Amino acid sequence: MSGSATGDGHGVTGEAAPTTGDLSRMTRVTDDVASGFRVGGGDGTRAVRAGLPEPAKHEPTLPGPVFAAHYHLPGDPTGPYTYGRDENPTWTLLERAVGELEAPGQDAVETLVFASGMAAISAVLFSQLRTGDMCVLPDDGYQALPLVRAQLEAYGVEVRTAPTGGDAQLGVLDGAKLLWIETPSNPGLDVCDIRRLAEAAHARGALVAVDNTLATPLGQRPLELGADFTVASGTKQLTGHGDVLLGYVVGRDAEAMAAVRRWRKIVGAIPGPMEAWLAHRSLATLQMRVDRQCATALMVAEALRERPEVTGLRYPGLPGDPSHRIASQQMRRFGCVVSFTLPTRARADRFLDALRLVDDATSFGGVRSTAERRGRWGGDAVPEGFIRLSVGAEDPEDLVADVLRALDASAA
Numbered sequence: 301m302s303g304s305a306t307g308d309g310h311g312v313t314g315e316a317a318p319t320t321g322d323l324s325r326m327t328r329v330t331d332d333v334a335s336g337f338r339v340g341g342g343d344g345t346r347a348v349r350a351g352l353p354e355p356a357k358h359e360p361t362l363p364g365p366v367f368a369a370h371y372h373l374p375g376d377p378t379g380p381y382t383y384g385r386d387e388n389p390t391w392t393l394l395e396r397a398v399g400e401l402e403a404p405g406q407d408a409v410e411t412l413v414f415a416s417g418m419a420a421i422s423a424v425l426f427s428q429l430r431t432g433d434m435c436v437l438p439d440d441g442y443q444a445l446p447l448v449r450a451q452l453e454a455y456g457v458e459v460r461t462a463p464t465g466g467d468a469q470l471g472v473l474d475g476a477k478l479l480w481i482e483t484p485s486n487p488g489l490d491v492c493d494i495r496r497l498a499e500a501a502h503a504r505g506a507l508v509a510v511d512n513t514l515a516t517p518l519g520q521r522p523l524e525l526g527a528d529f530t531v532a533s534g535t536k537q538l539t540g541h542g543d544v545l546l547g548y549v550v551g552r553d554a555e556a557m558a559a560v561r562r563w564r565k566i567v568g569a570i571p572g573p574m575e576a577w578l579a580h581r582s583l584a585t586l587q588m589r590v591d592r593q594c595a596t597a598l599m600v601a602e603a604l605r606e607r608p609e610v611t612g613l614r615y616p617g618l619p620g621d622p623s624h625r626i627a628s629q630q631m632r633r634f635g636c637v638v639s640f641t642l643p644t645r646a647r648a649d650r651f652l653d654a655l656r657l658v659d660d661a662t663s664f665g666g667v668r669s670t671a672e673r674r675g676r677w678g679g680d681a682v683p684e685g686f687i688r689l690s691v692g693a694e695d696p697e698d699l700v701a702d703v704l705r706a707l708d709a710s711a712a
């Protein structure tokens with residue numbers, strides 16, 4: 301999409317940002333991309349280099365955050381950088397990075413970053429749907445989705461829901477304009493077949509968006525599985541330190557993405573430059589964090605499987621889990637969240653209280669393990685003793701020991 305002063309924004313996806321006002325660097329990187337320059341290799345290599353500008357003498361590897369409400373703009377107000385709500389060089393680098401991770405080697409995708417995951421989700425739904433349209437949402441997705449549903453309905457959009465497991469959304473697709481998928485679902489960890497659902501939705505003329513928050517782009521690449529949009533909260537494992545709120549949308553349809561960009565401009569749900577820069581900085585360790593956290597999550601799930609007081613244990617990476625077969629087909633890593641149920645609310649509370657290495661906190665994906673009794677929010681259809689445990693980067697043996705000790709301590 302090309303920038304224009306009167307269009308939907310001023311950024312040009314695929315262009316590297318100028319750093320400290322050096323616009324010539326942008327041209328150089330664009331030329332390199334055009335001449336076939338690519339960061340190759342595996343996930344770790346891609347993650348450490350994602351979105352970086354070409355090395356330039358005396359310039360930092362990852363240019364610092366650009367704090368600008370406006371930019372020098374004599375003459376005709378053309379992009380890429382005119383006003384801070386429309387574009388920012390720090391976003392541009394982060395958007396390139398996220399695009400390289402979500403859709404490696406695909407030049408045609410466009411990425412937009414947002415103030416939070418909910419800002420990104422709302423941007424897709426509210427920019428694509430009109431009064432009279434029908435949209436399909438999961439009924440077991442992130443707990444703010446019912447709020448979104450109520451708002452869509454208030455605008456005259458019909459919303460149908462179905463569970464994630466068993467590809468149940470297939471049954472309510474007829475007439476849909478947009479299918480929203482969240483897989484693995486939060487907090488139930490059900491998985492659906494993205495390729496199958498996307499094919500069915502496209503056959504009916506519907507667009508498909510996948511919330512990729514739990515998997516991260518290293519765990520799953522929805523665009524390659526047929527989705528039109530991949531959307532995520534970068535607040536979770538993507539940034540991974542529990543100190544940043546962020547969201548993003550990656551899409552392949554220029555017209556649809558123009559509408560998403562326009563929505564960001566209208567609503568102004570933009571990330572601060574500092575948050576964008578912190579997020580980009582965190583991407584360098586994404587593969588190490590994800591690999592470590594996924595491996596430990598599997599160990600924790602295996603340990604929990606042996607405990608008689610634990611029921612409803614879910615981890616898509618655990619052989620025998622109801623999600624495992626499809627997860628193995630479409631995921632490359634299975635995430636850092638394990639969920640399970642303890643017999644009573646009181647037992648769950650005592651368990652959380654007894655944990656020493658796991659903070660009682662919401663959210664997930666951070667390097668420090670967190671857990672919570674999900675029923676305390678009232679939004680999820682889960683038993684009172686349901687625990688969502690987010691596995692961090694602690695030593696696996698320490699974490700497993702802490703979880704088992706807390707289970708023992710909470711038995712009384």
Ligand SMILES: Cc1ncc(COP(=O)(O)O)c(C=O)c1O
Nearest residue numbers: 416417418442486513533535546
């Ligand atoms: C799956 C999923 N999507 C979206 C969101 C919303 O993200 P944010 O809190 O960054 O707005 C969350 C938050 O927990 C989530 O778990």
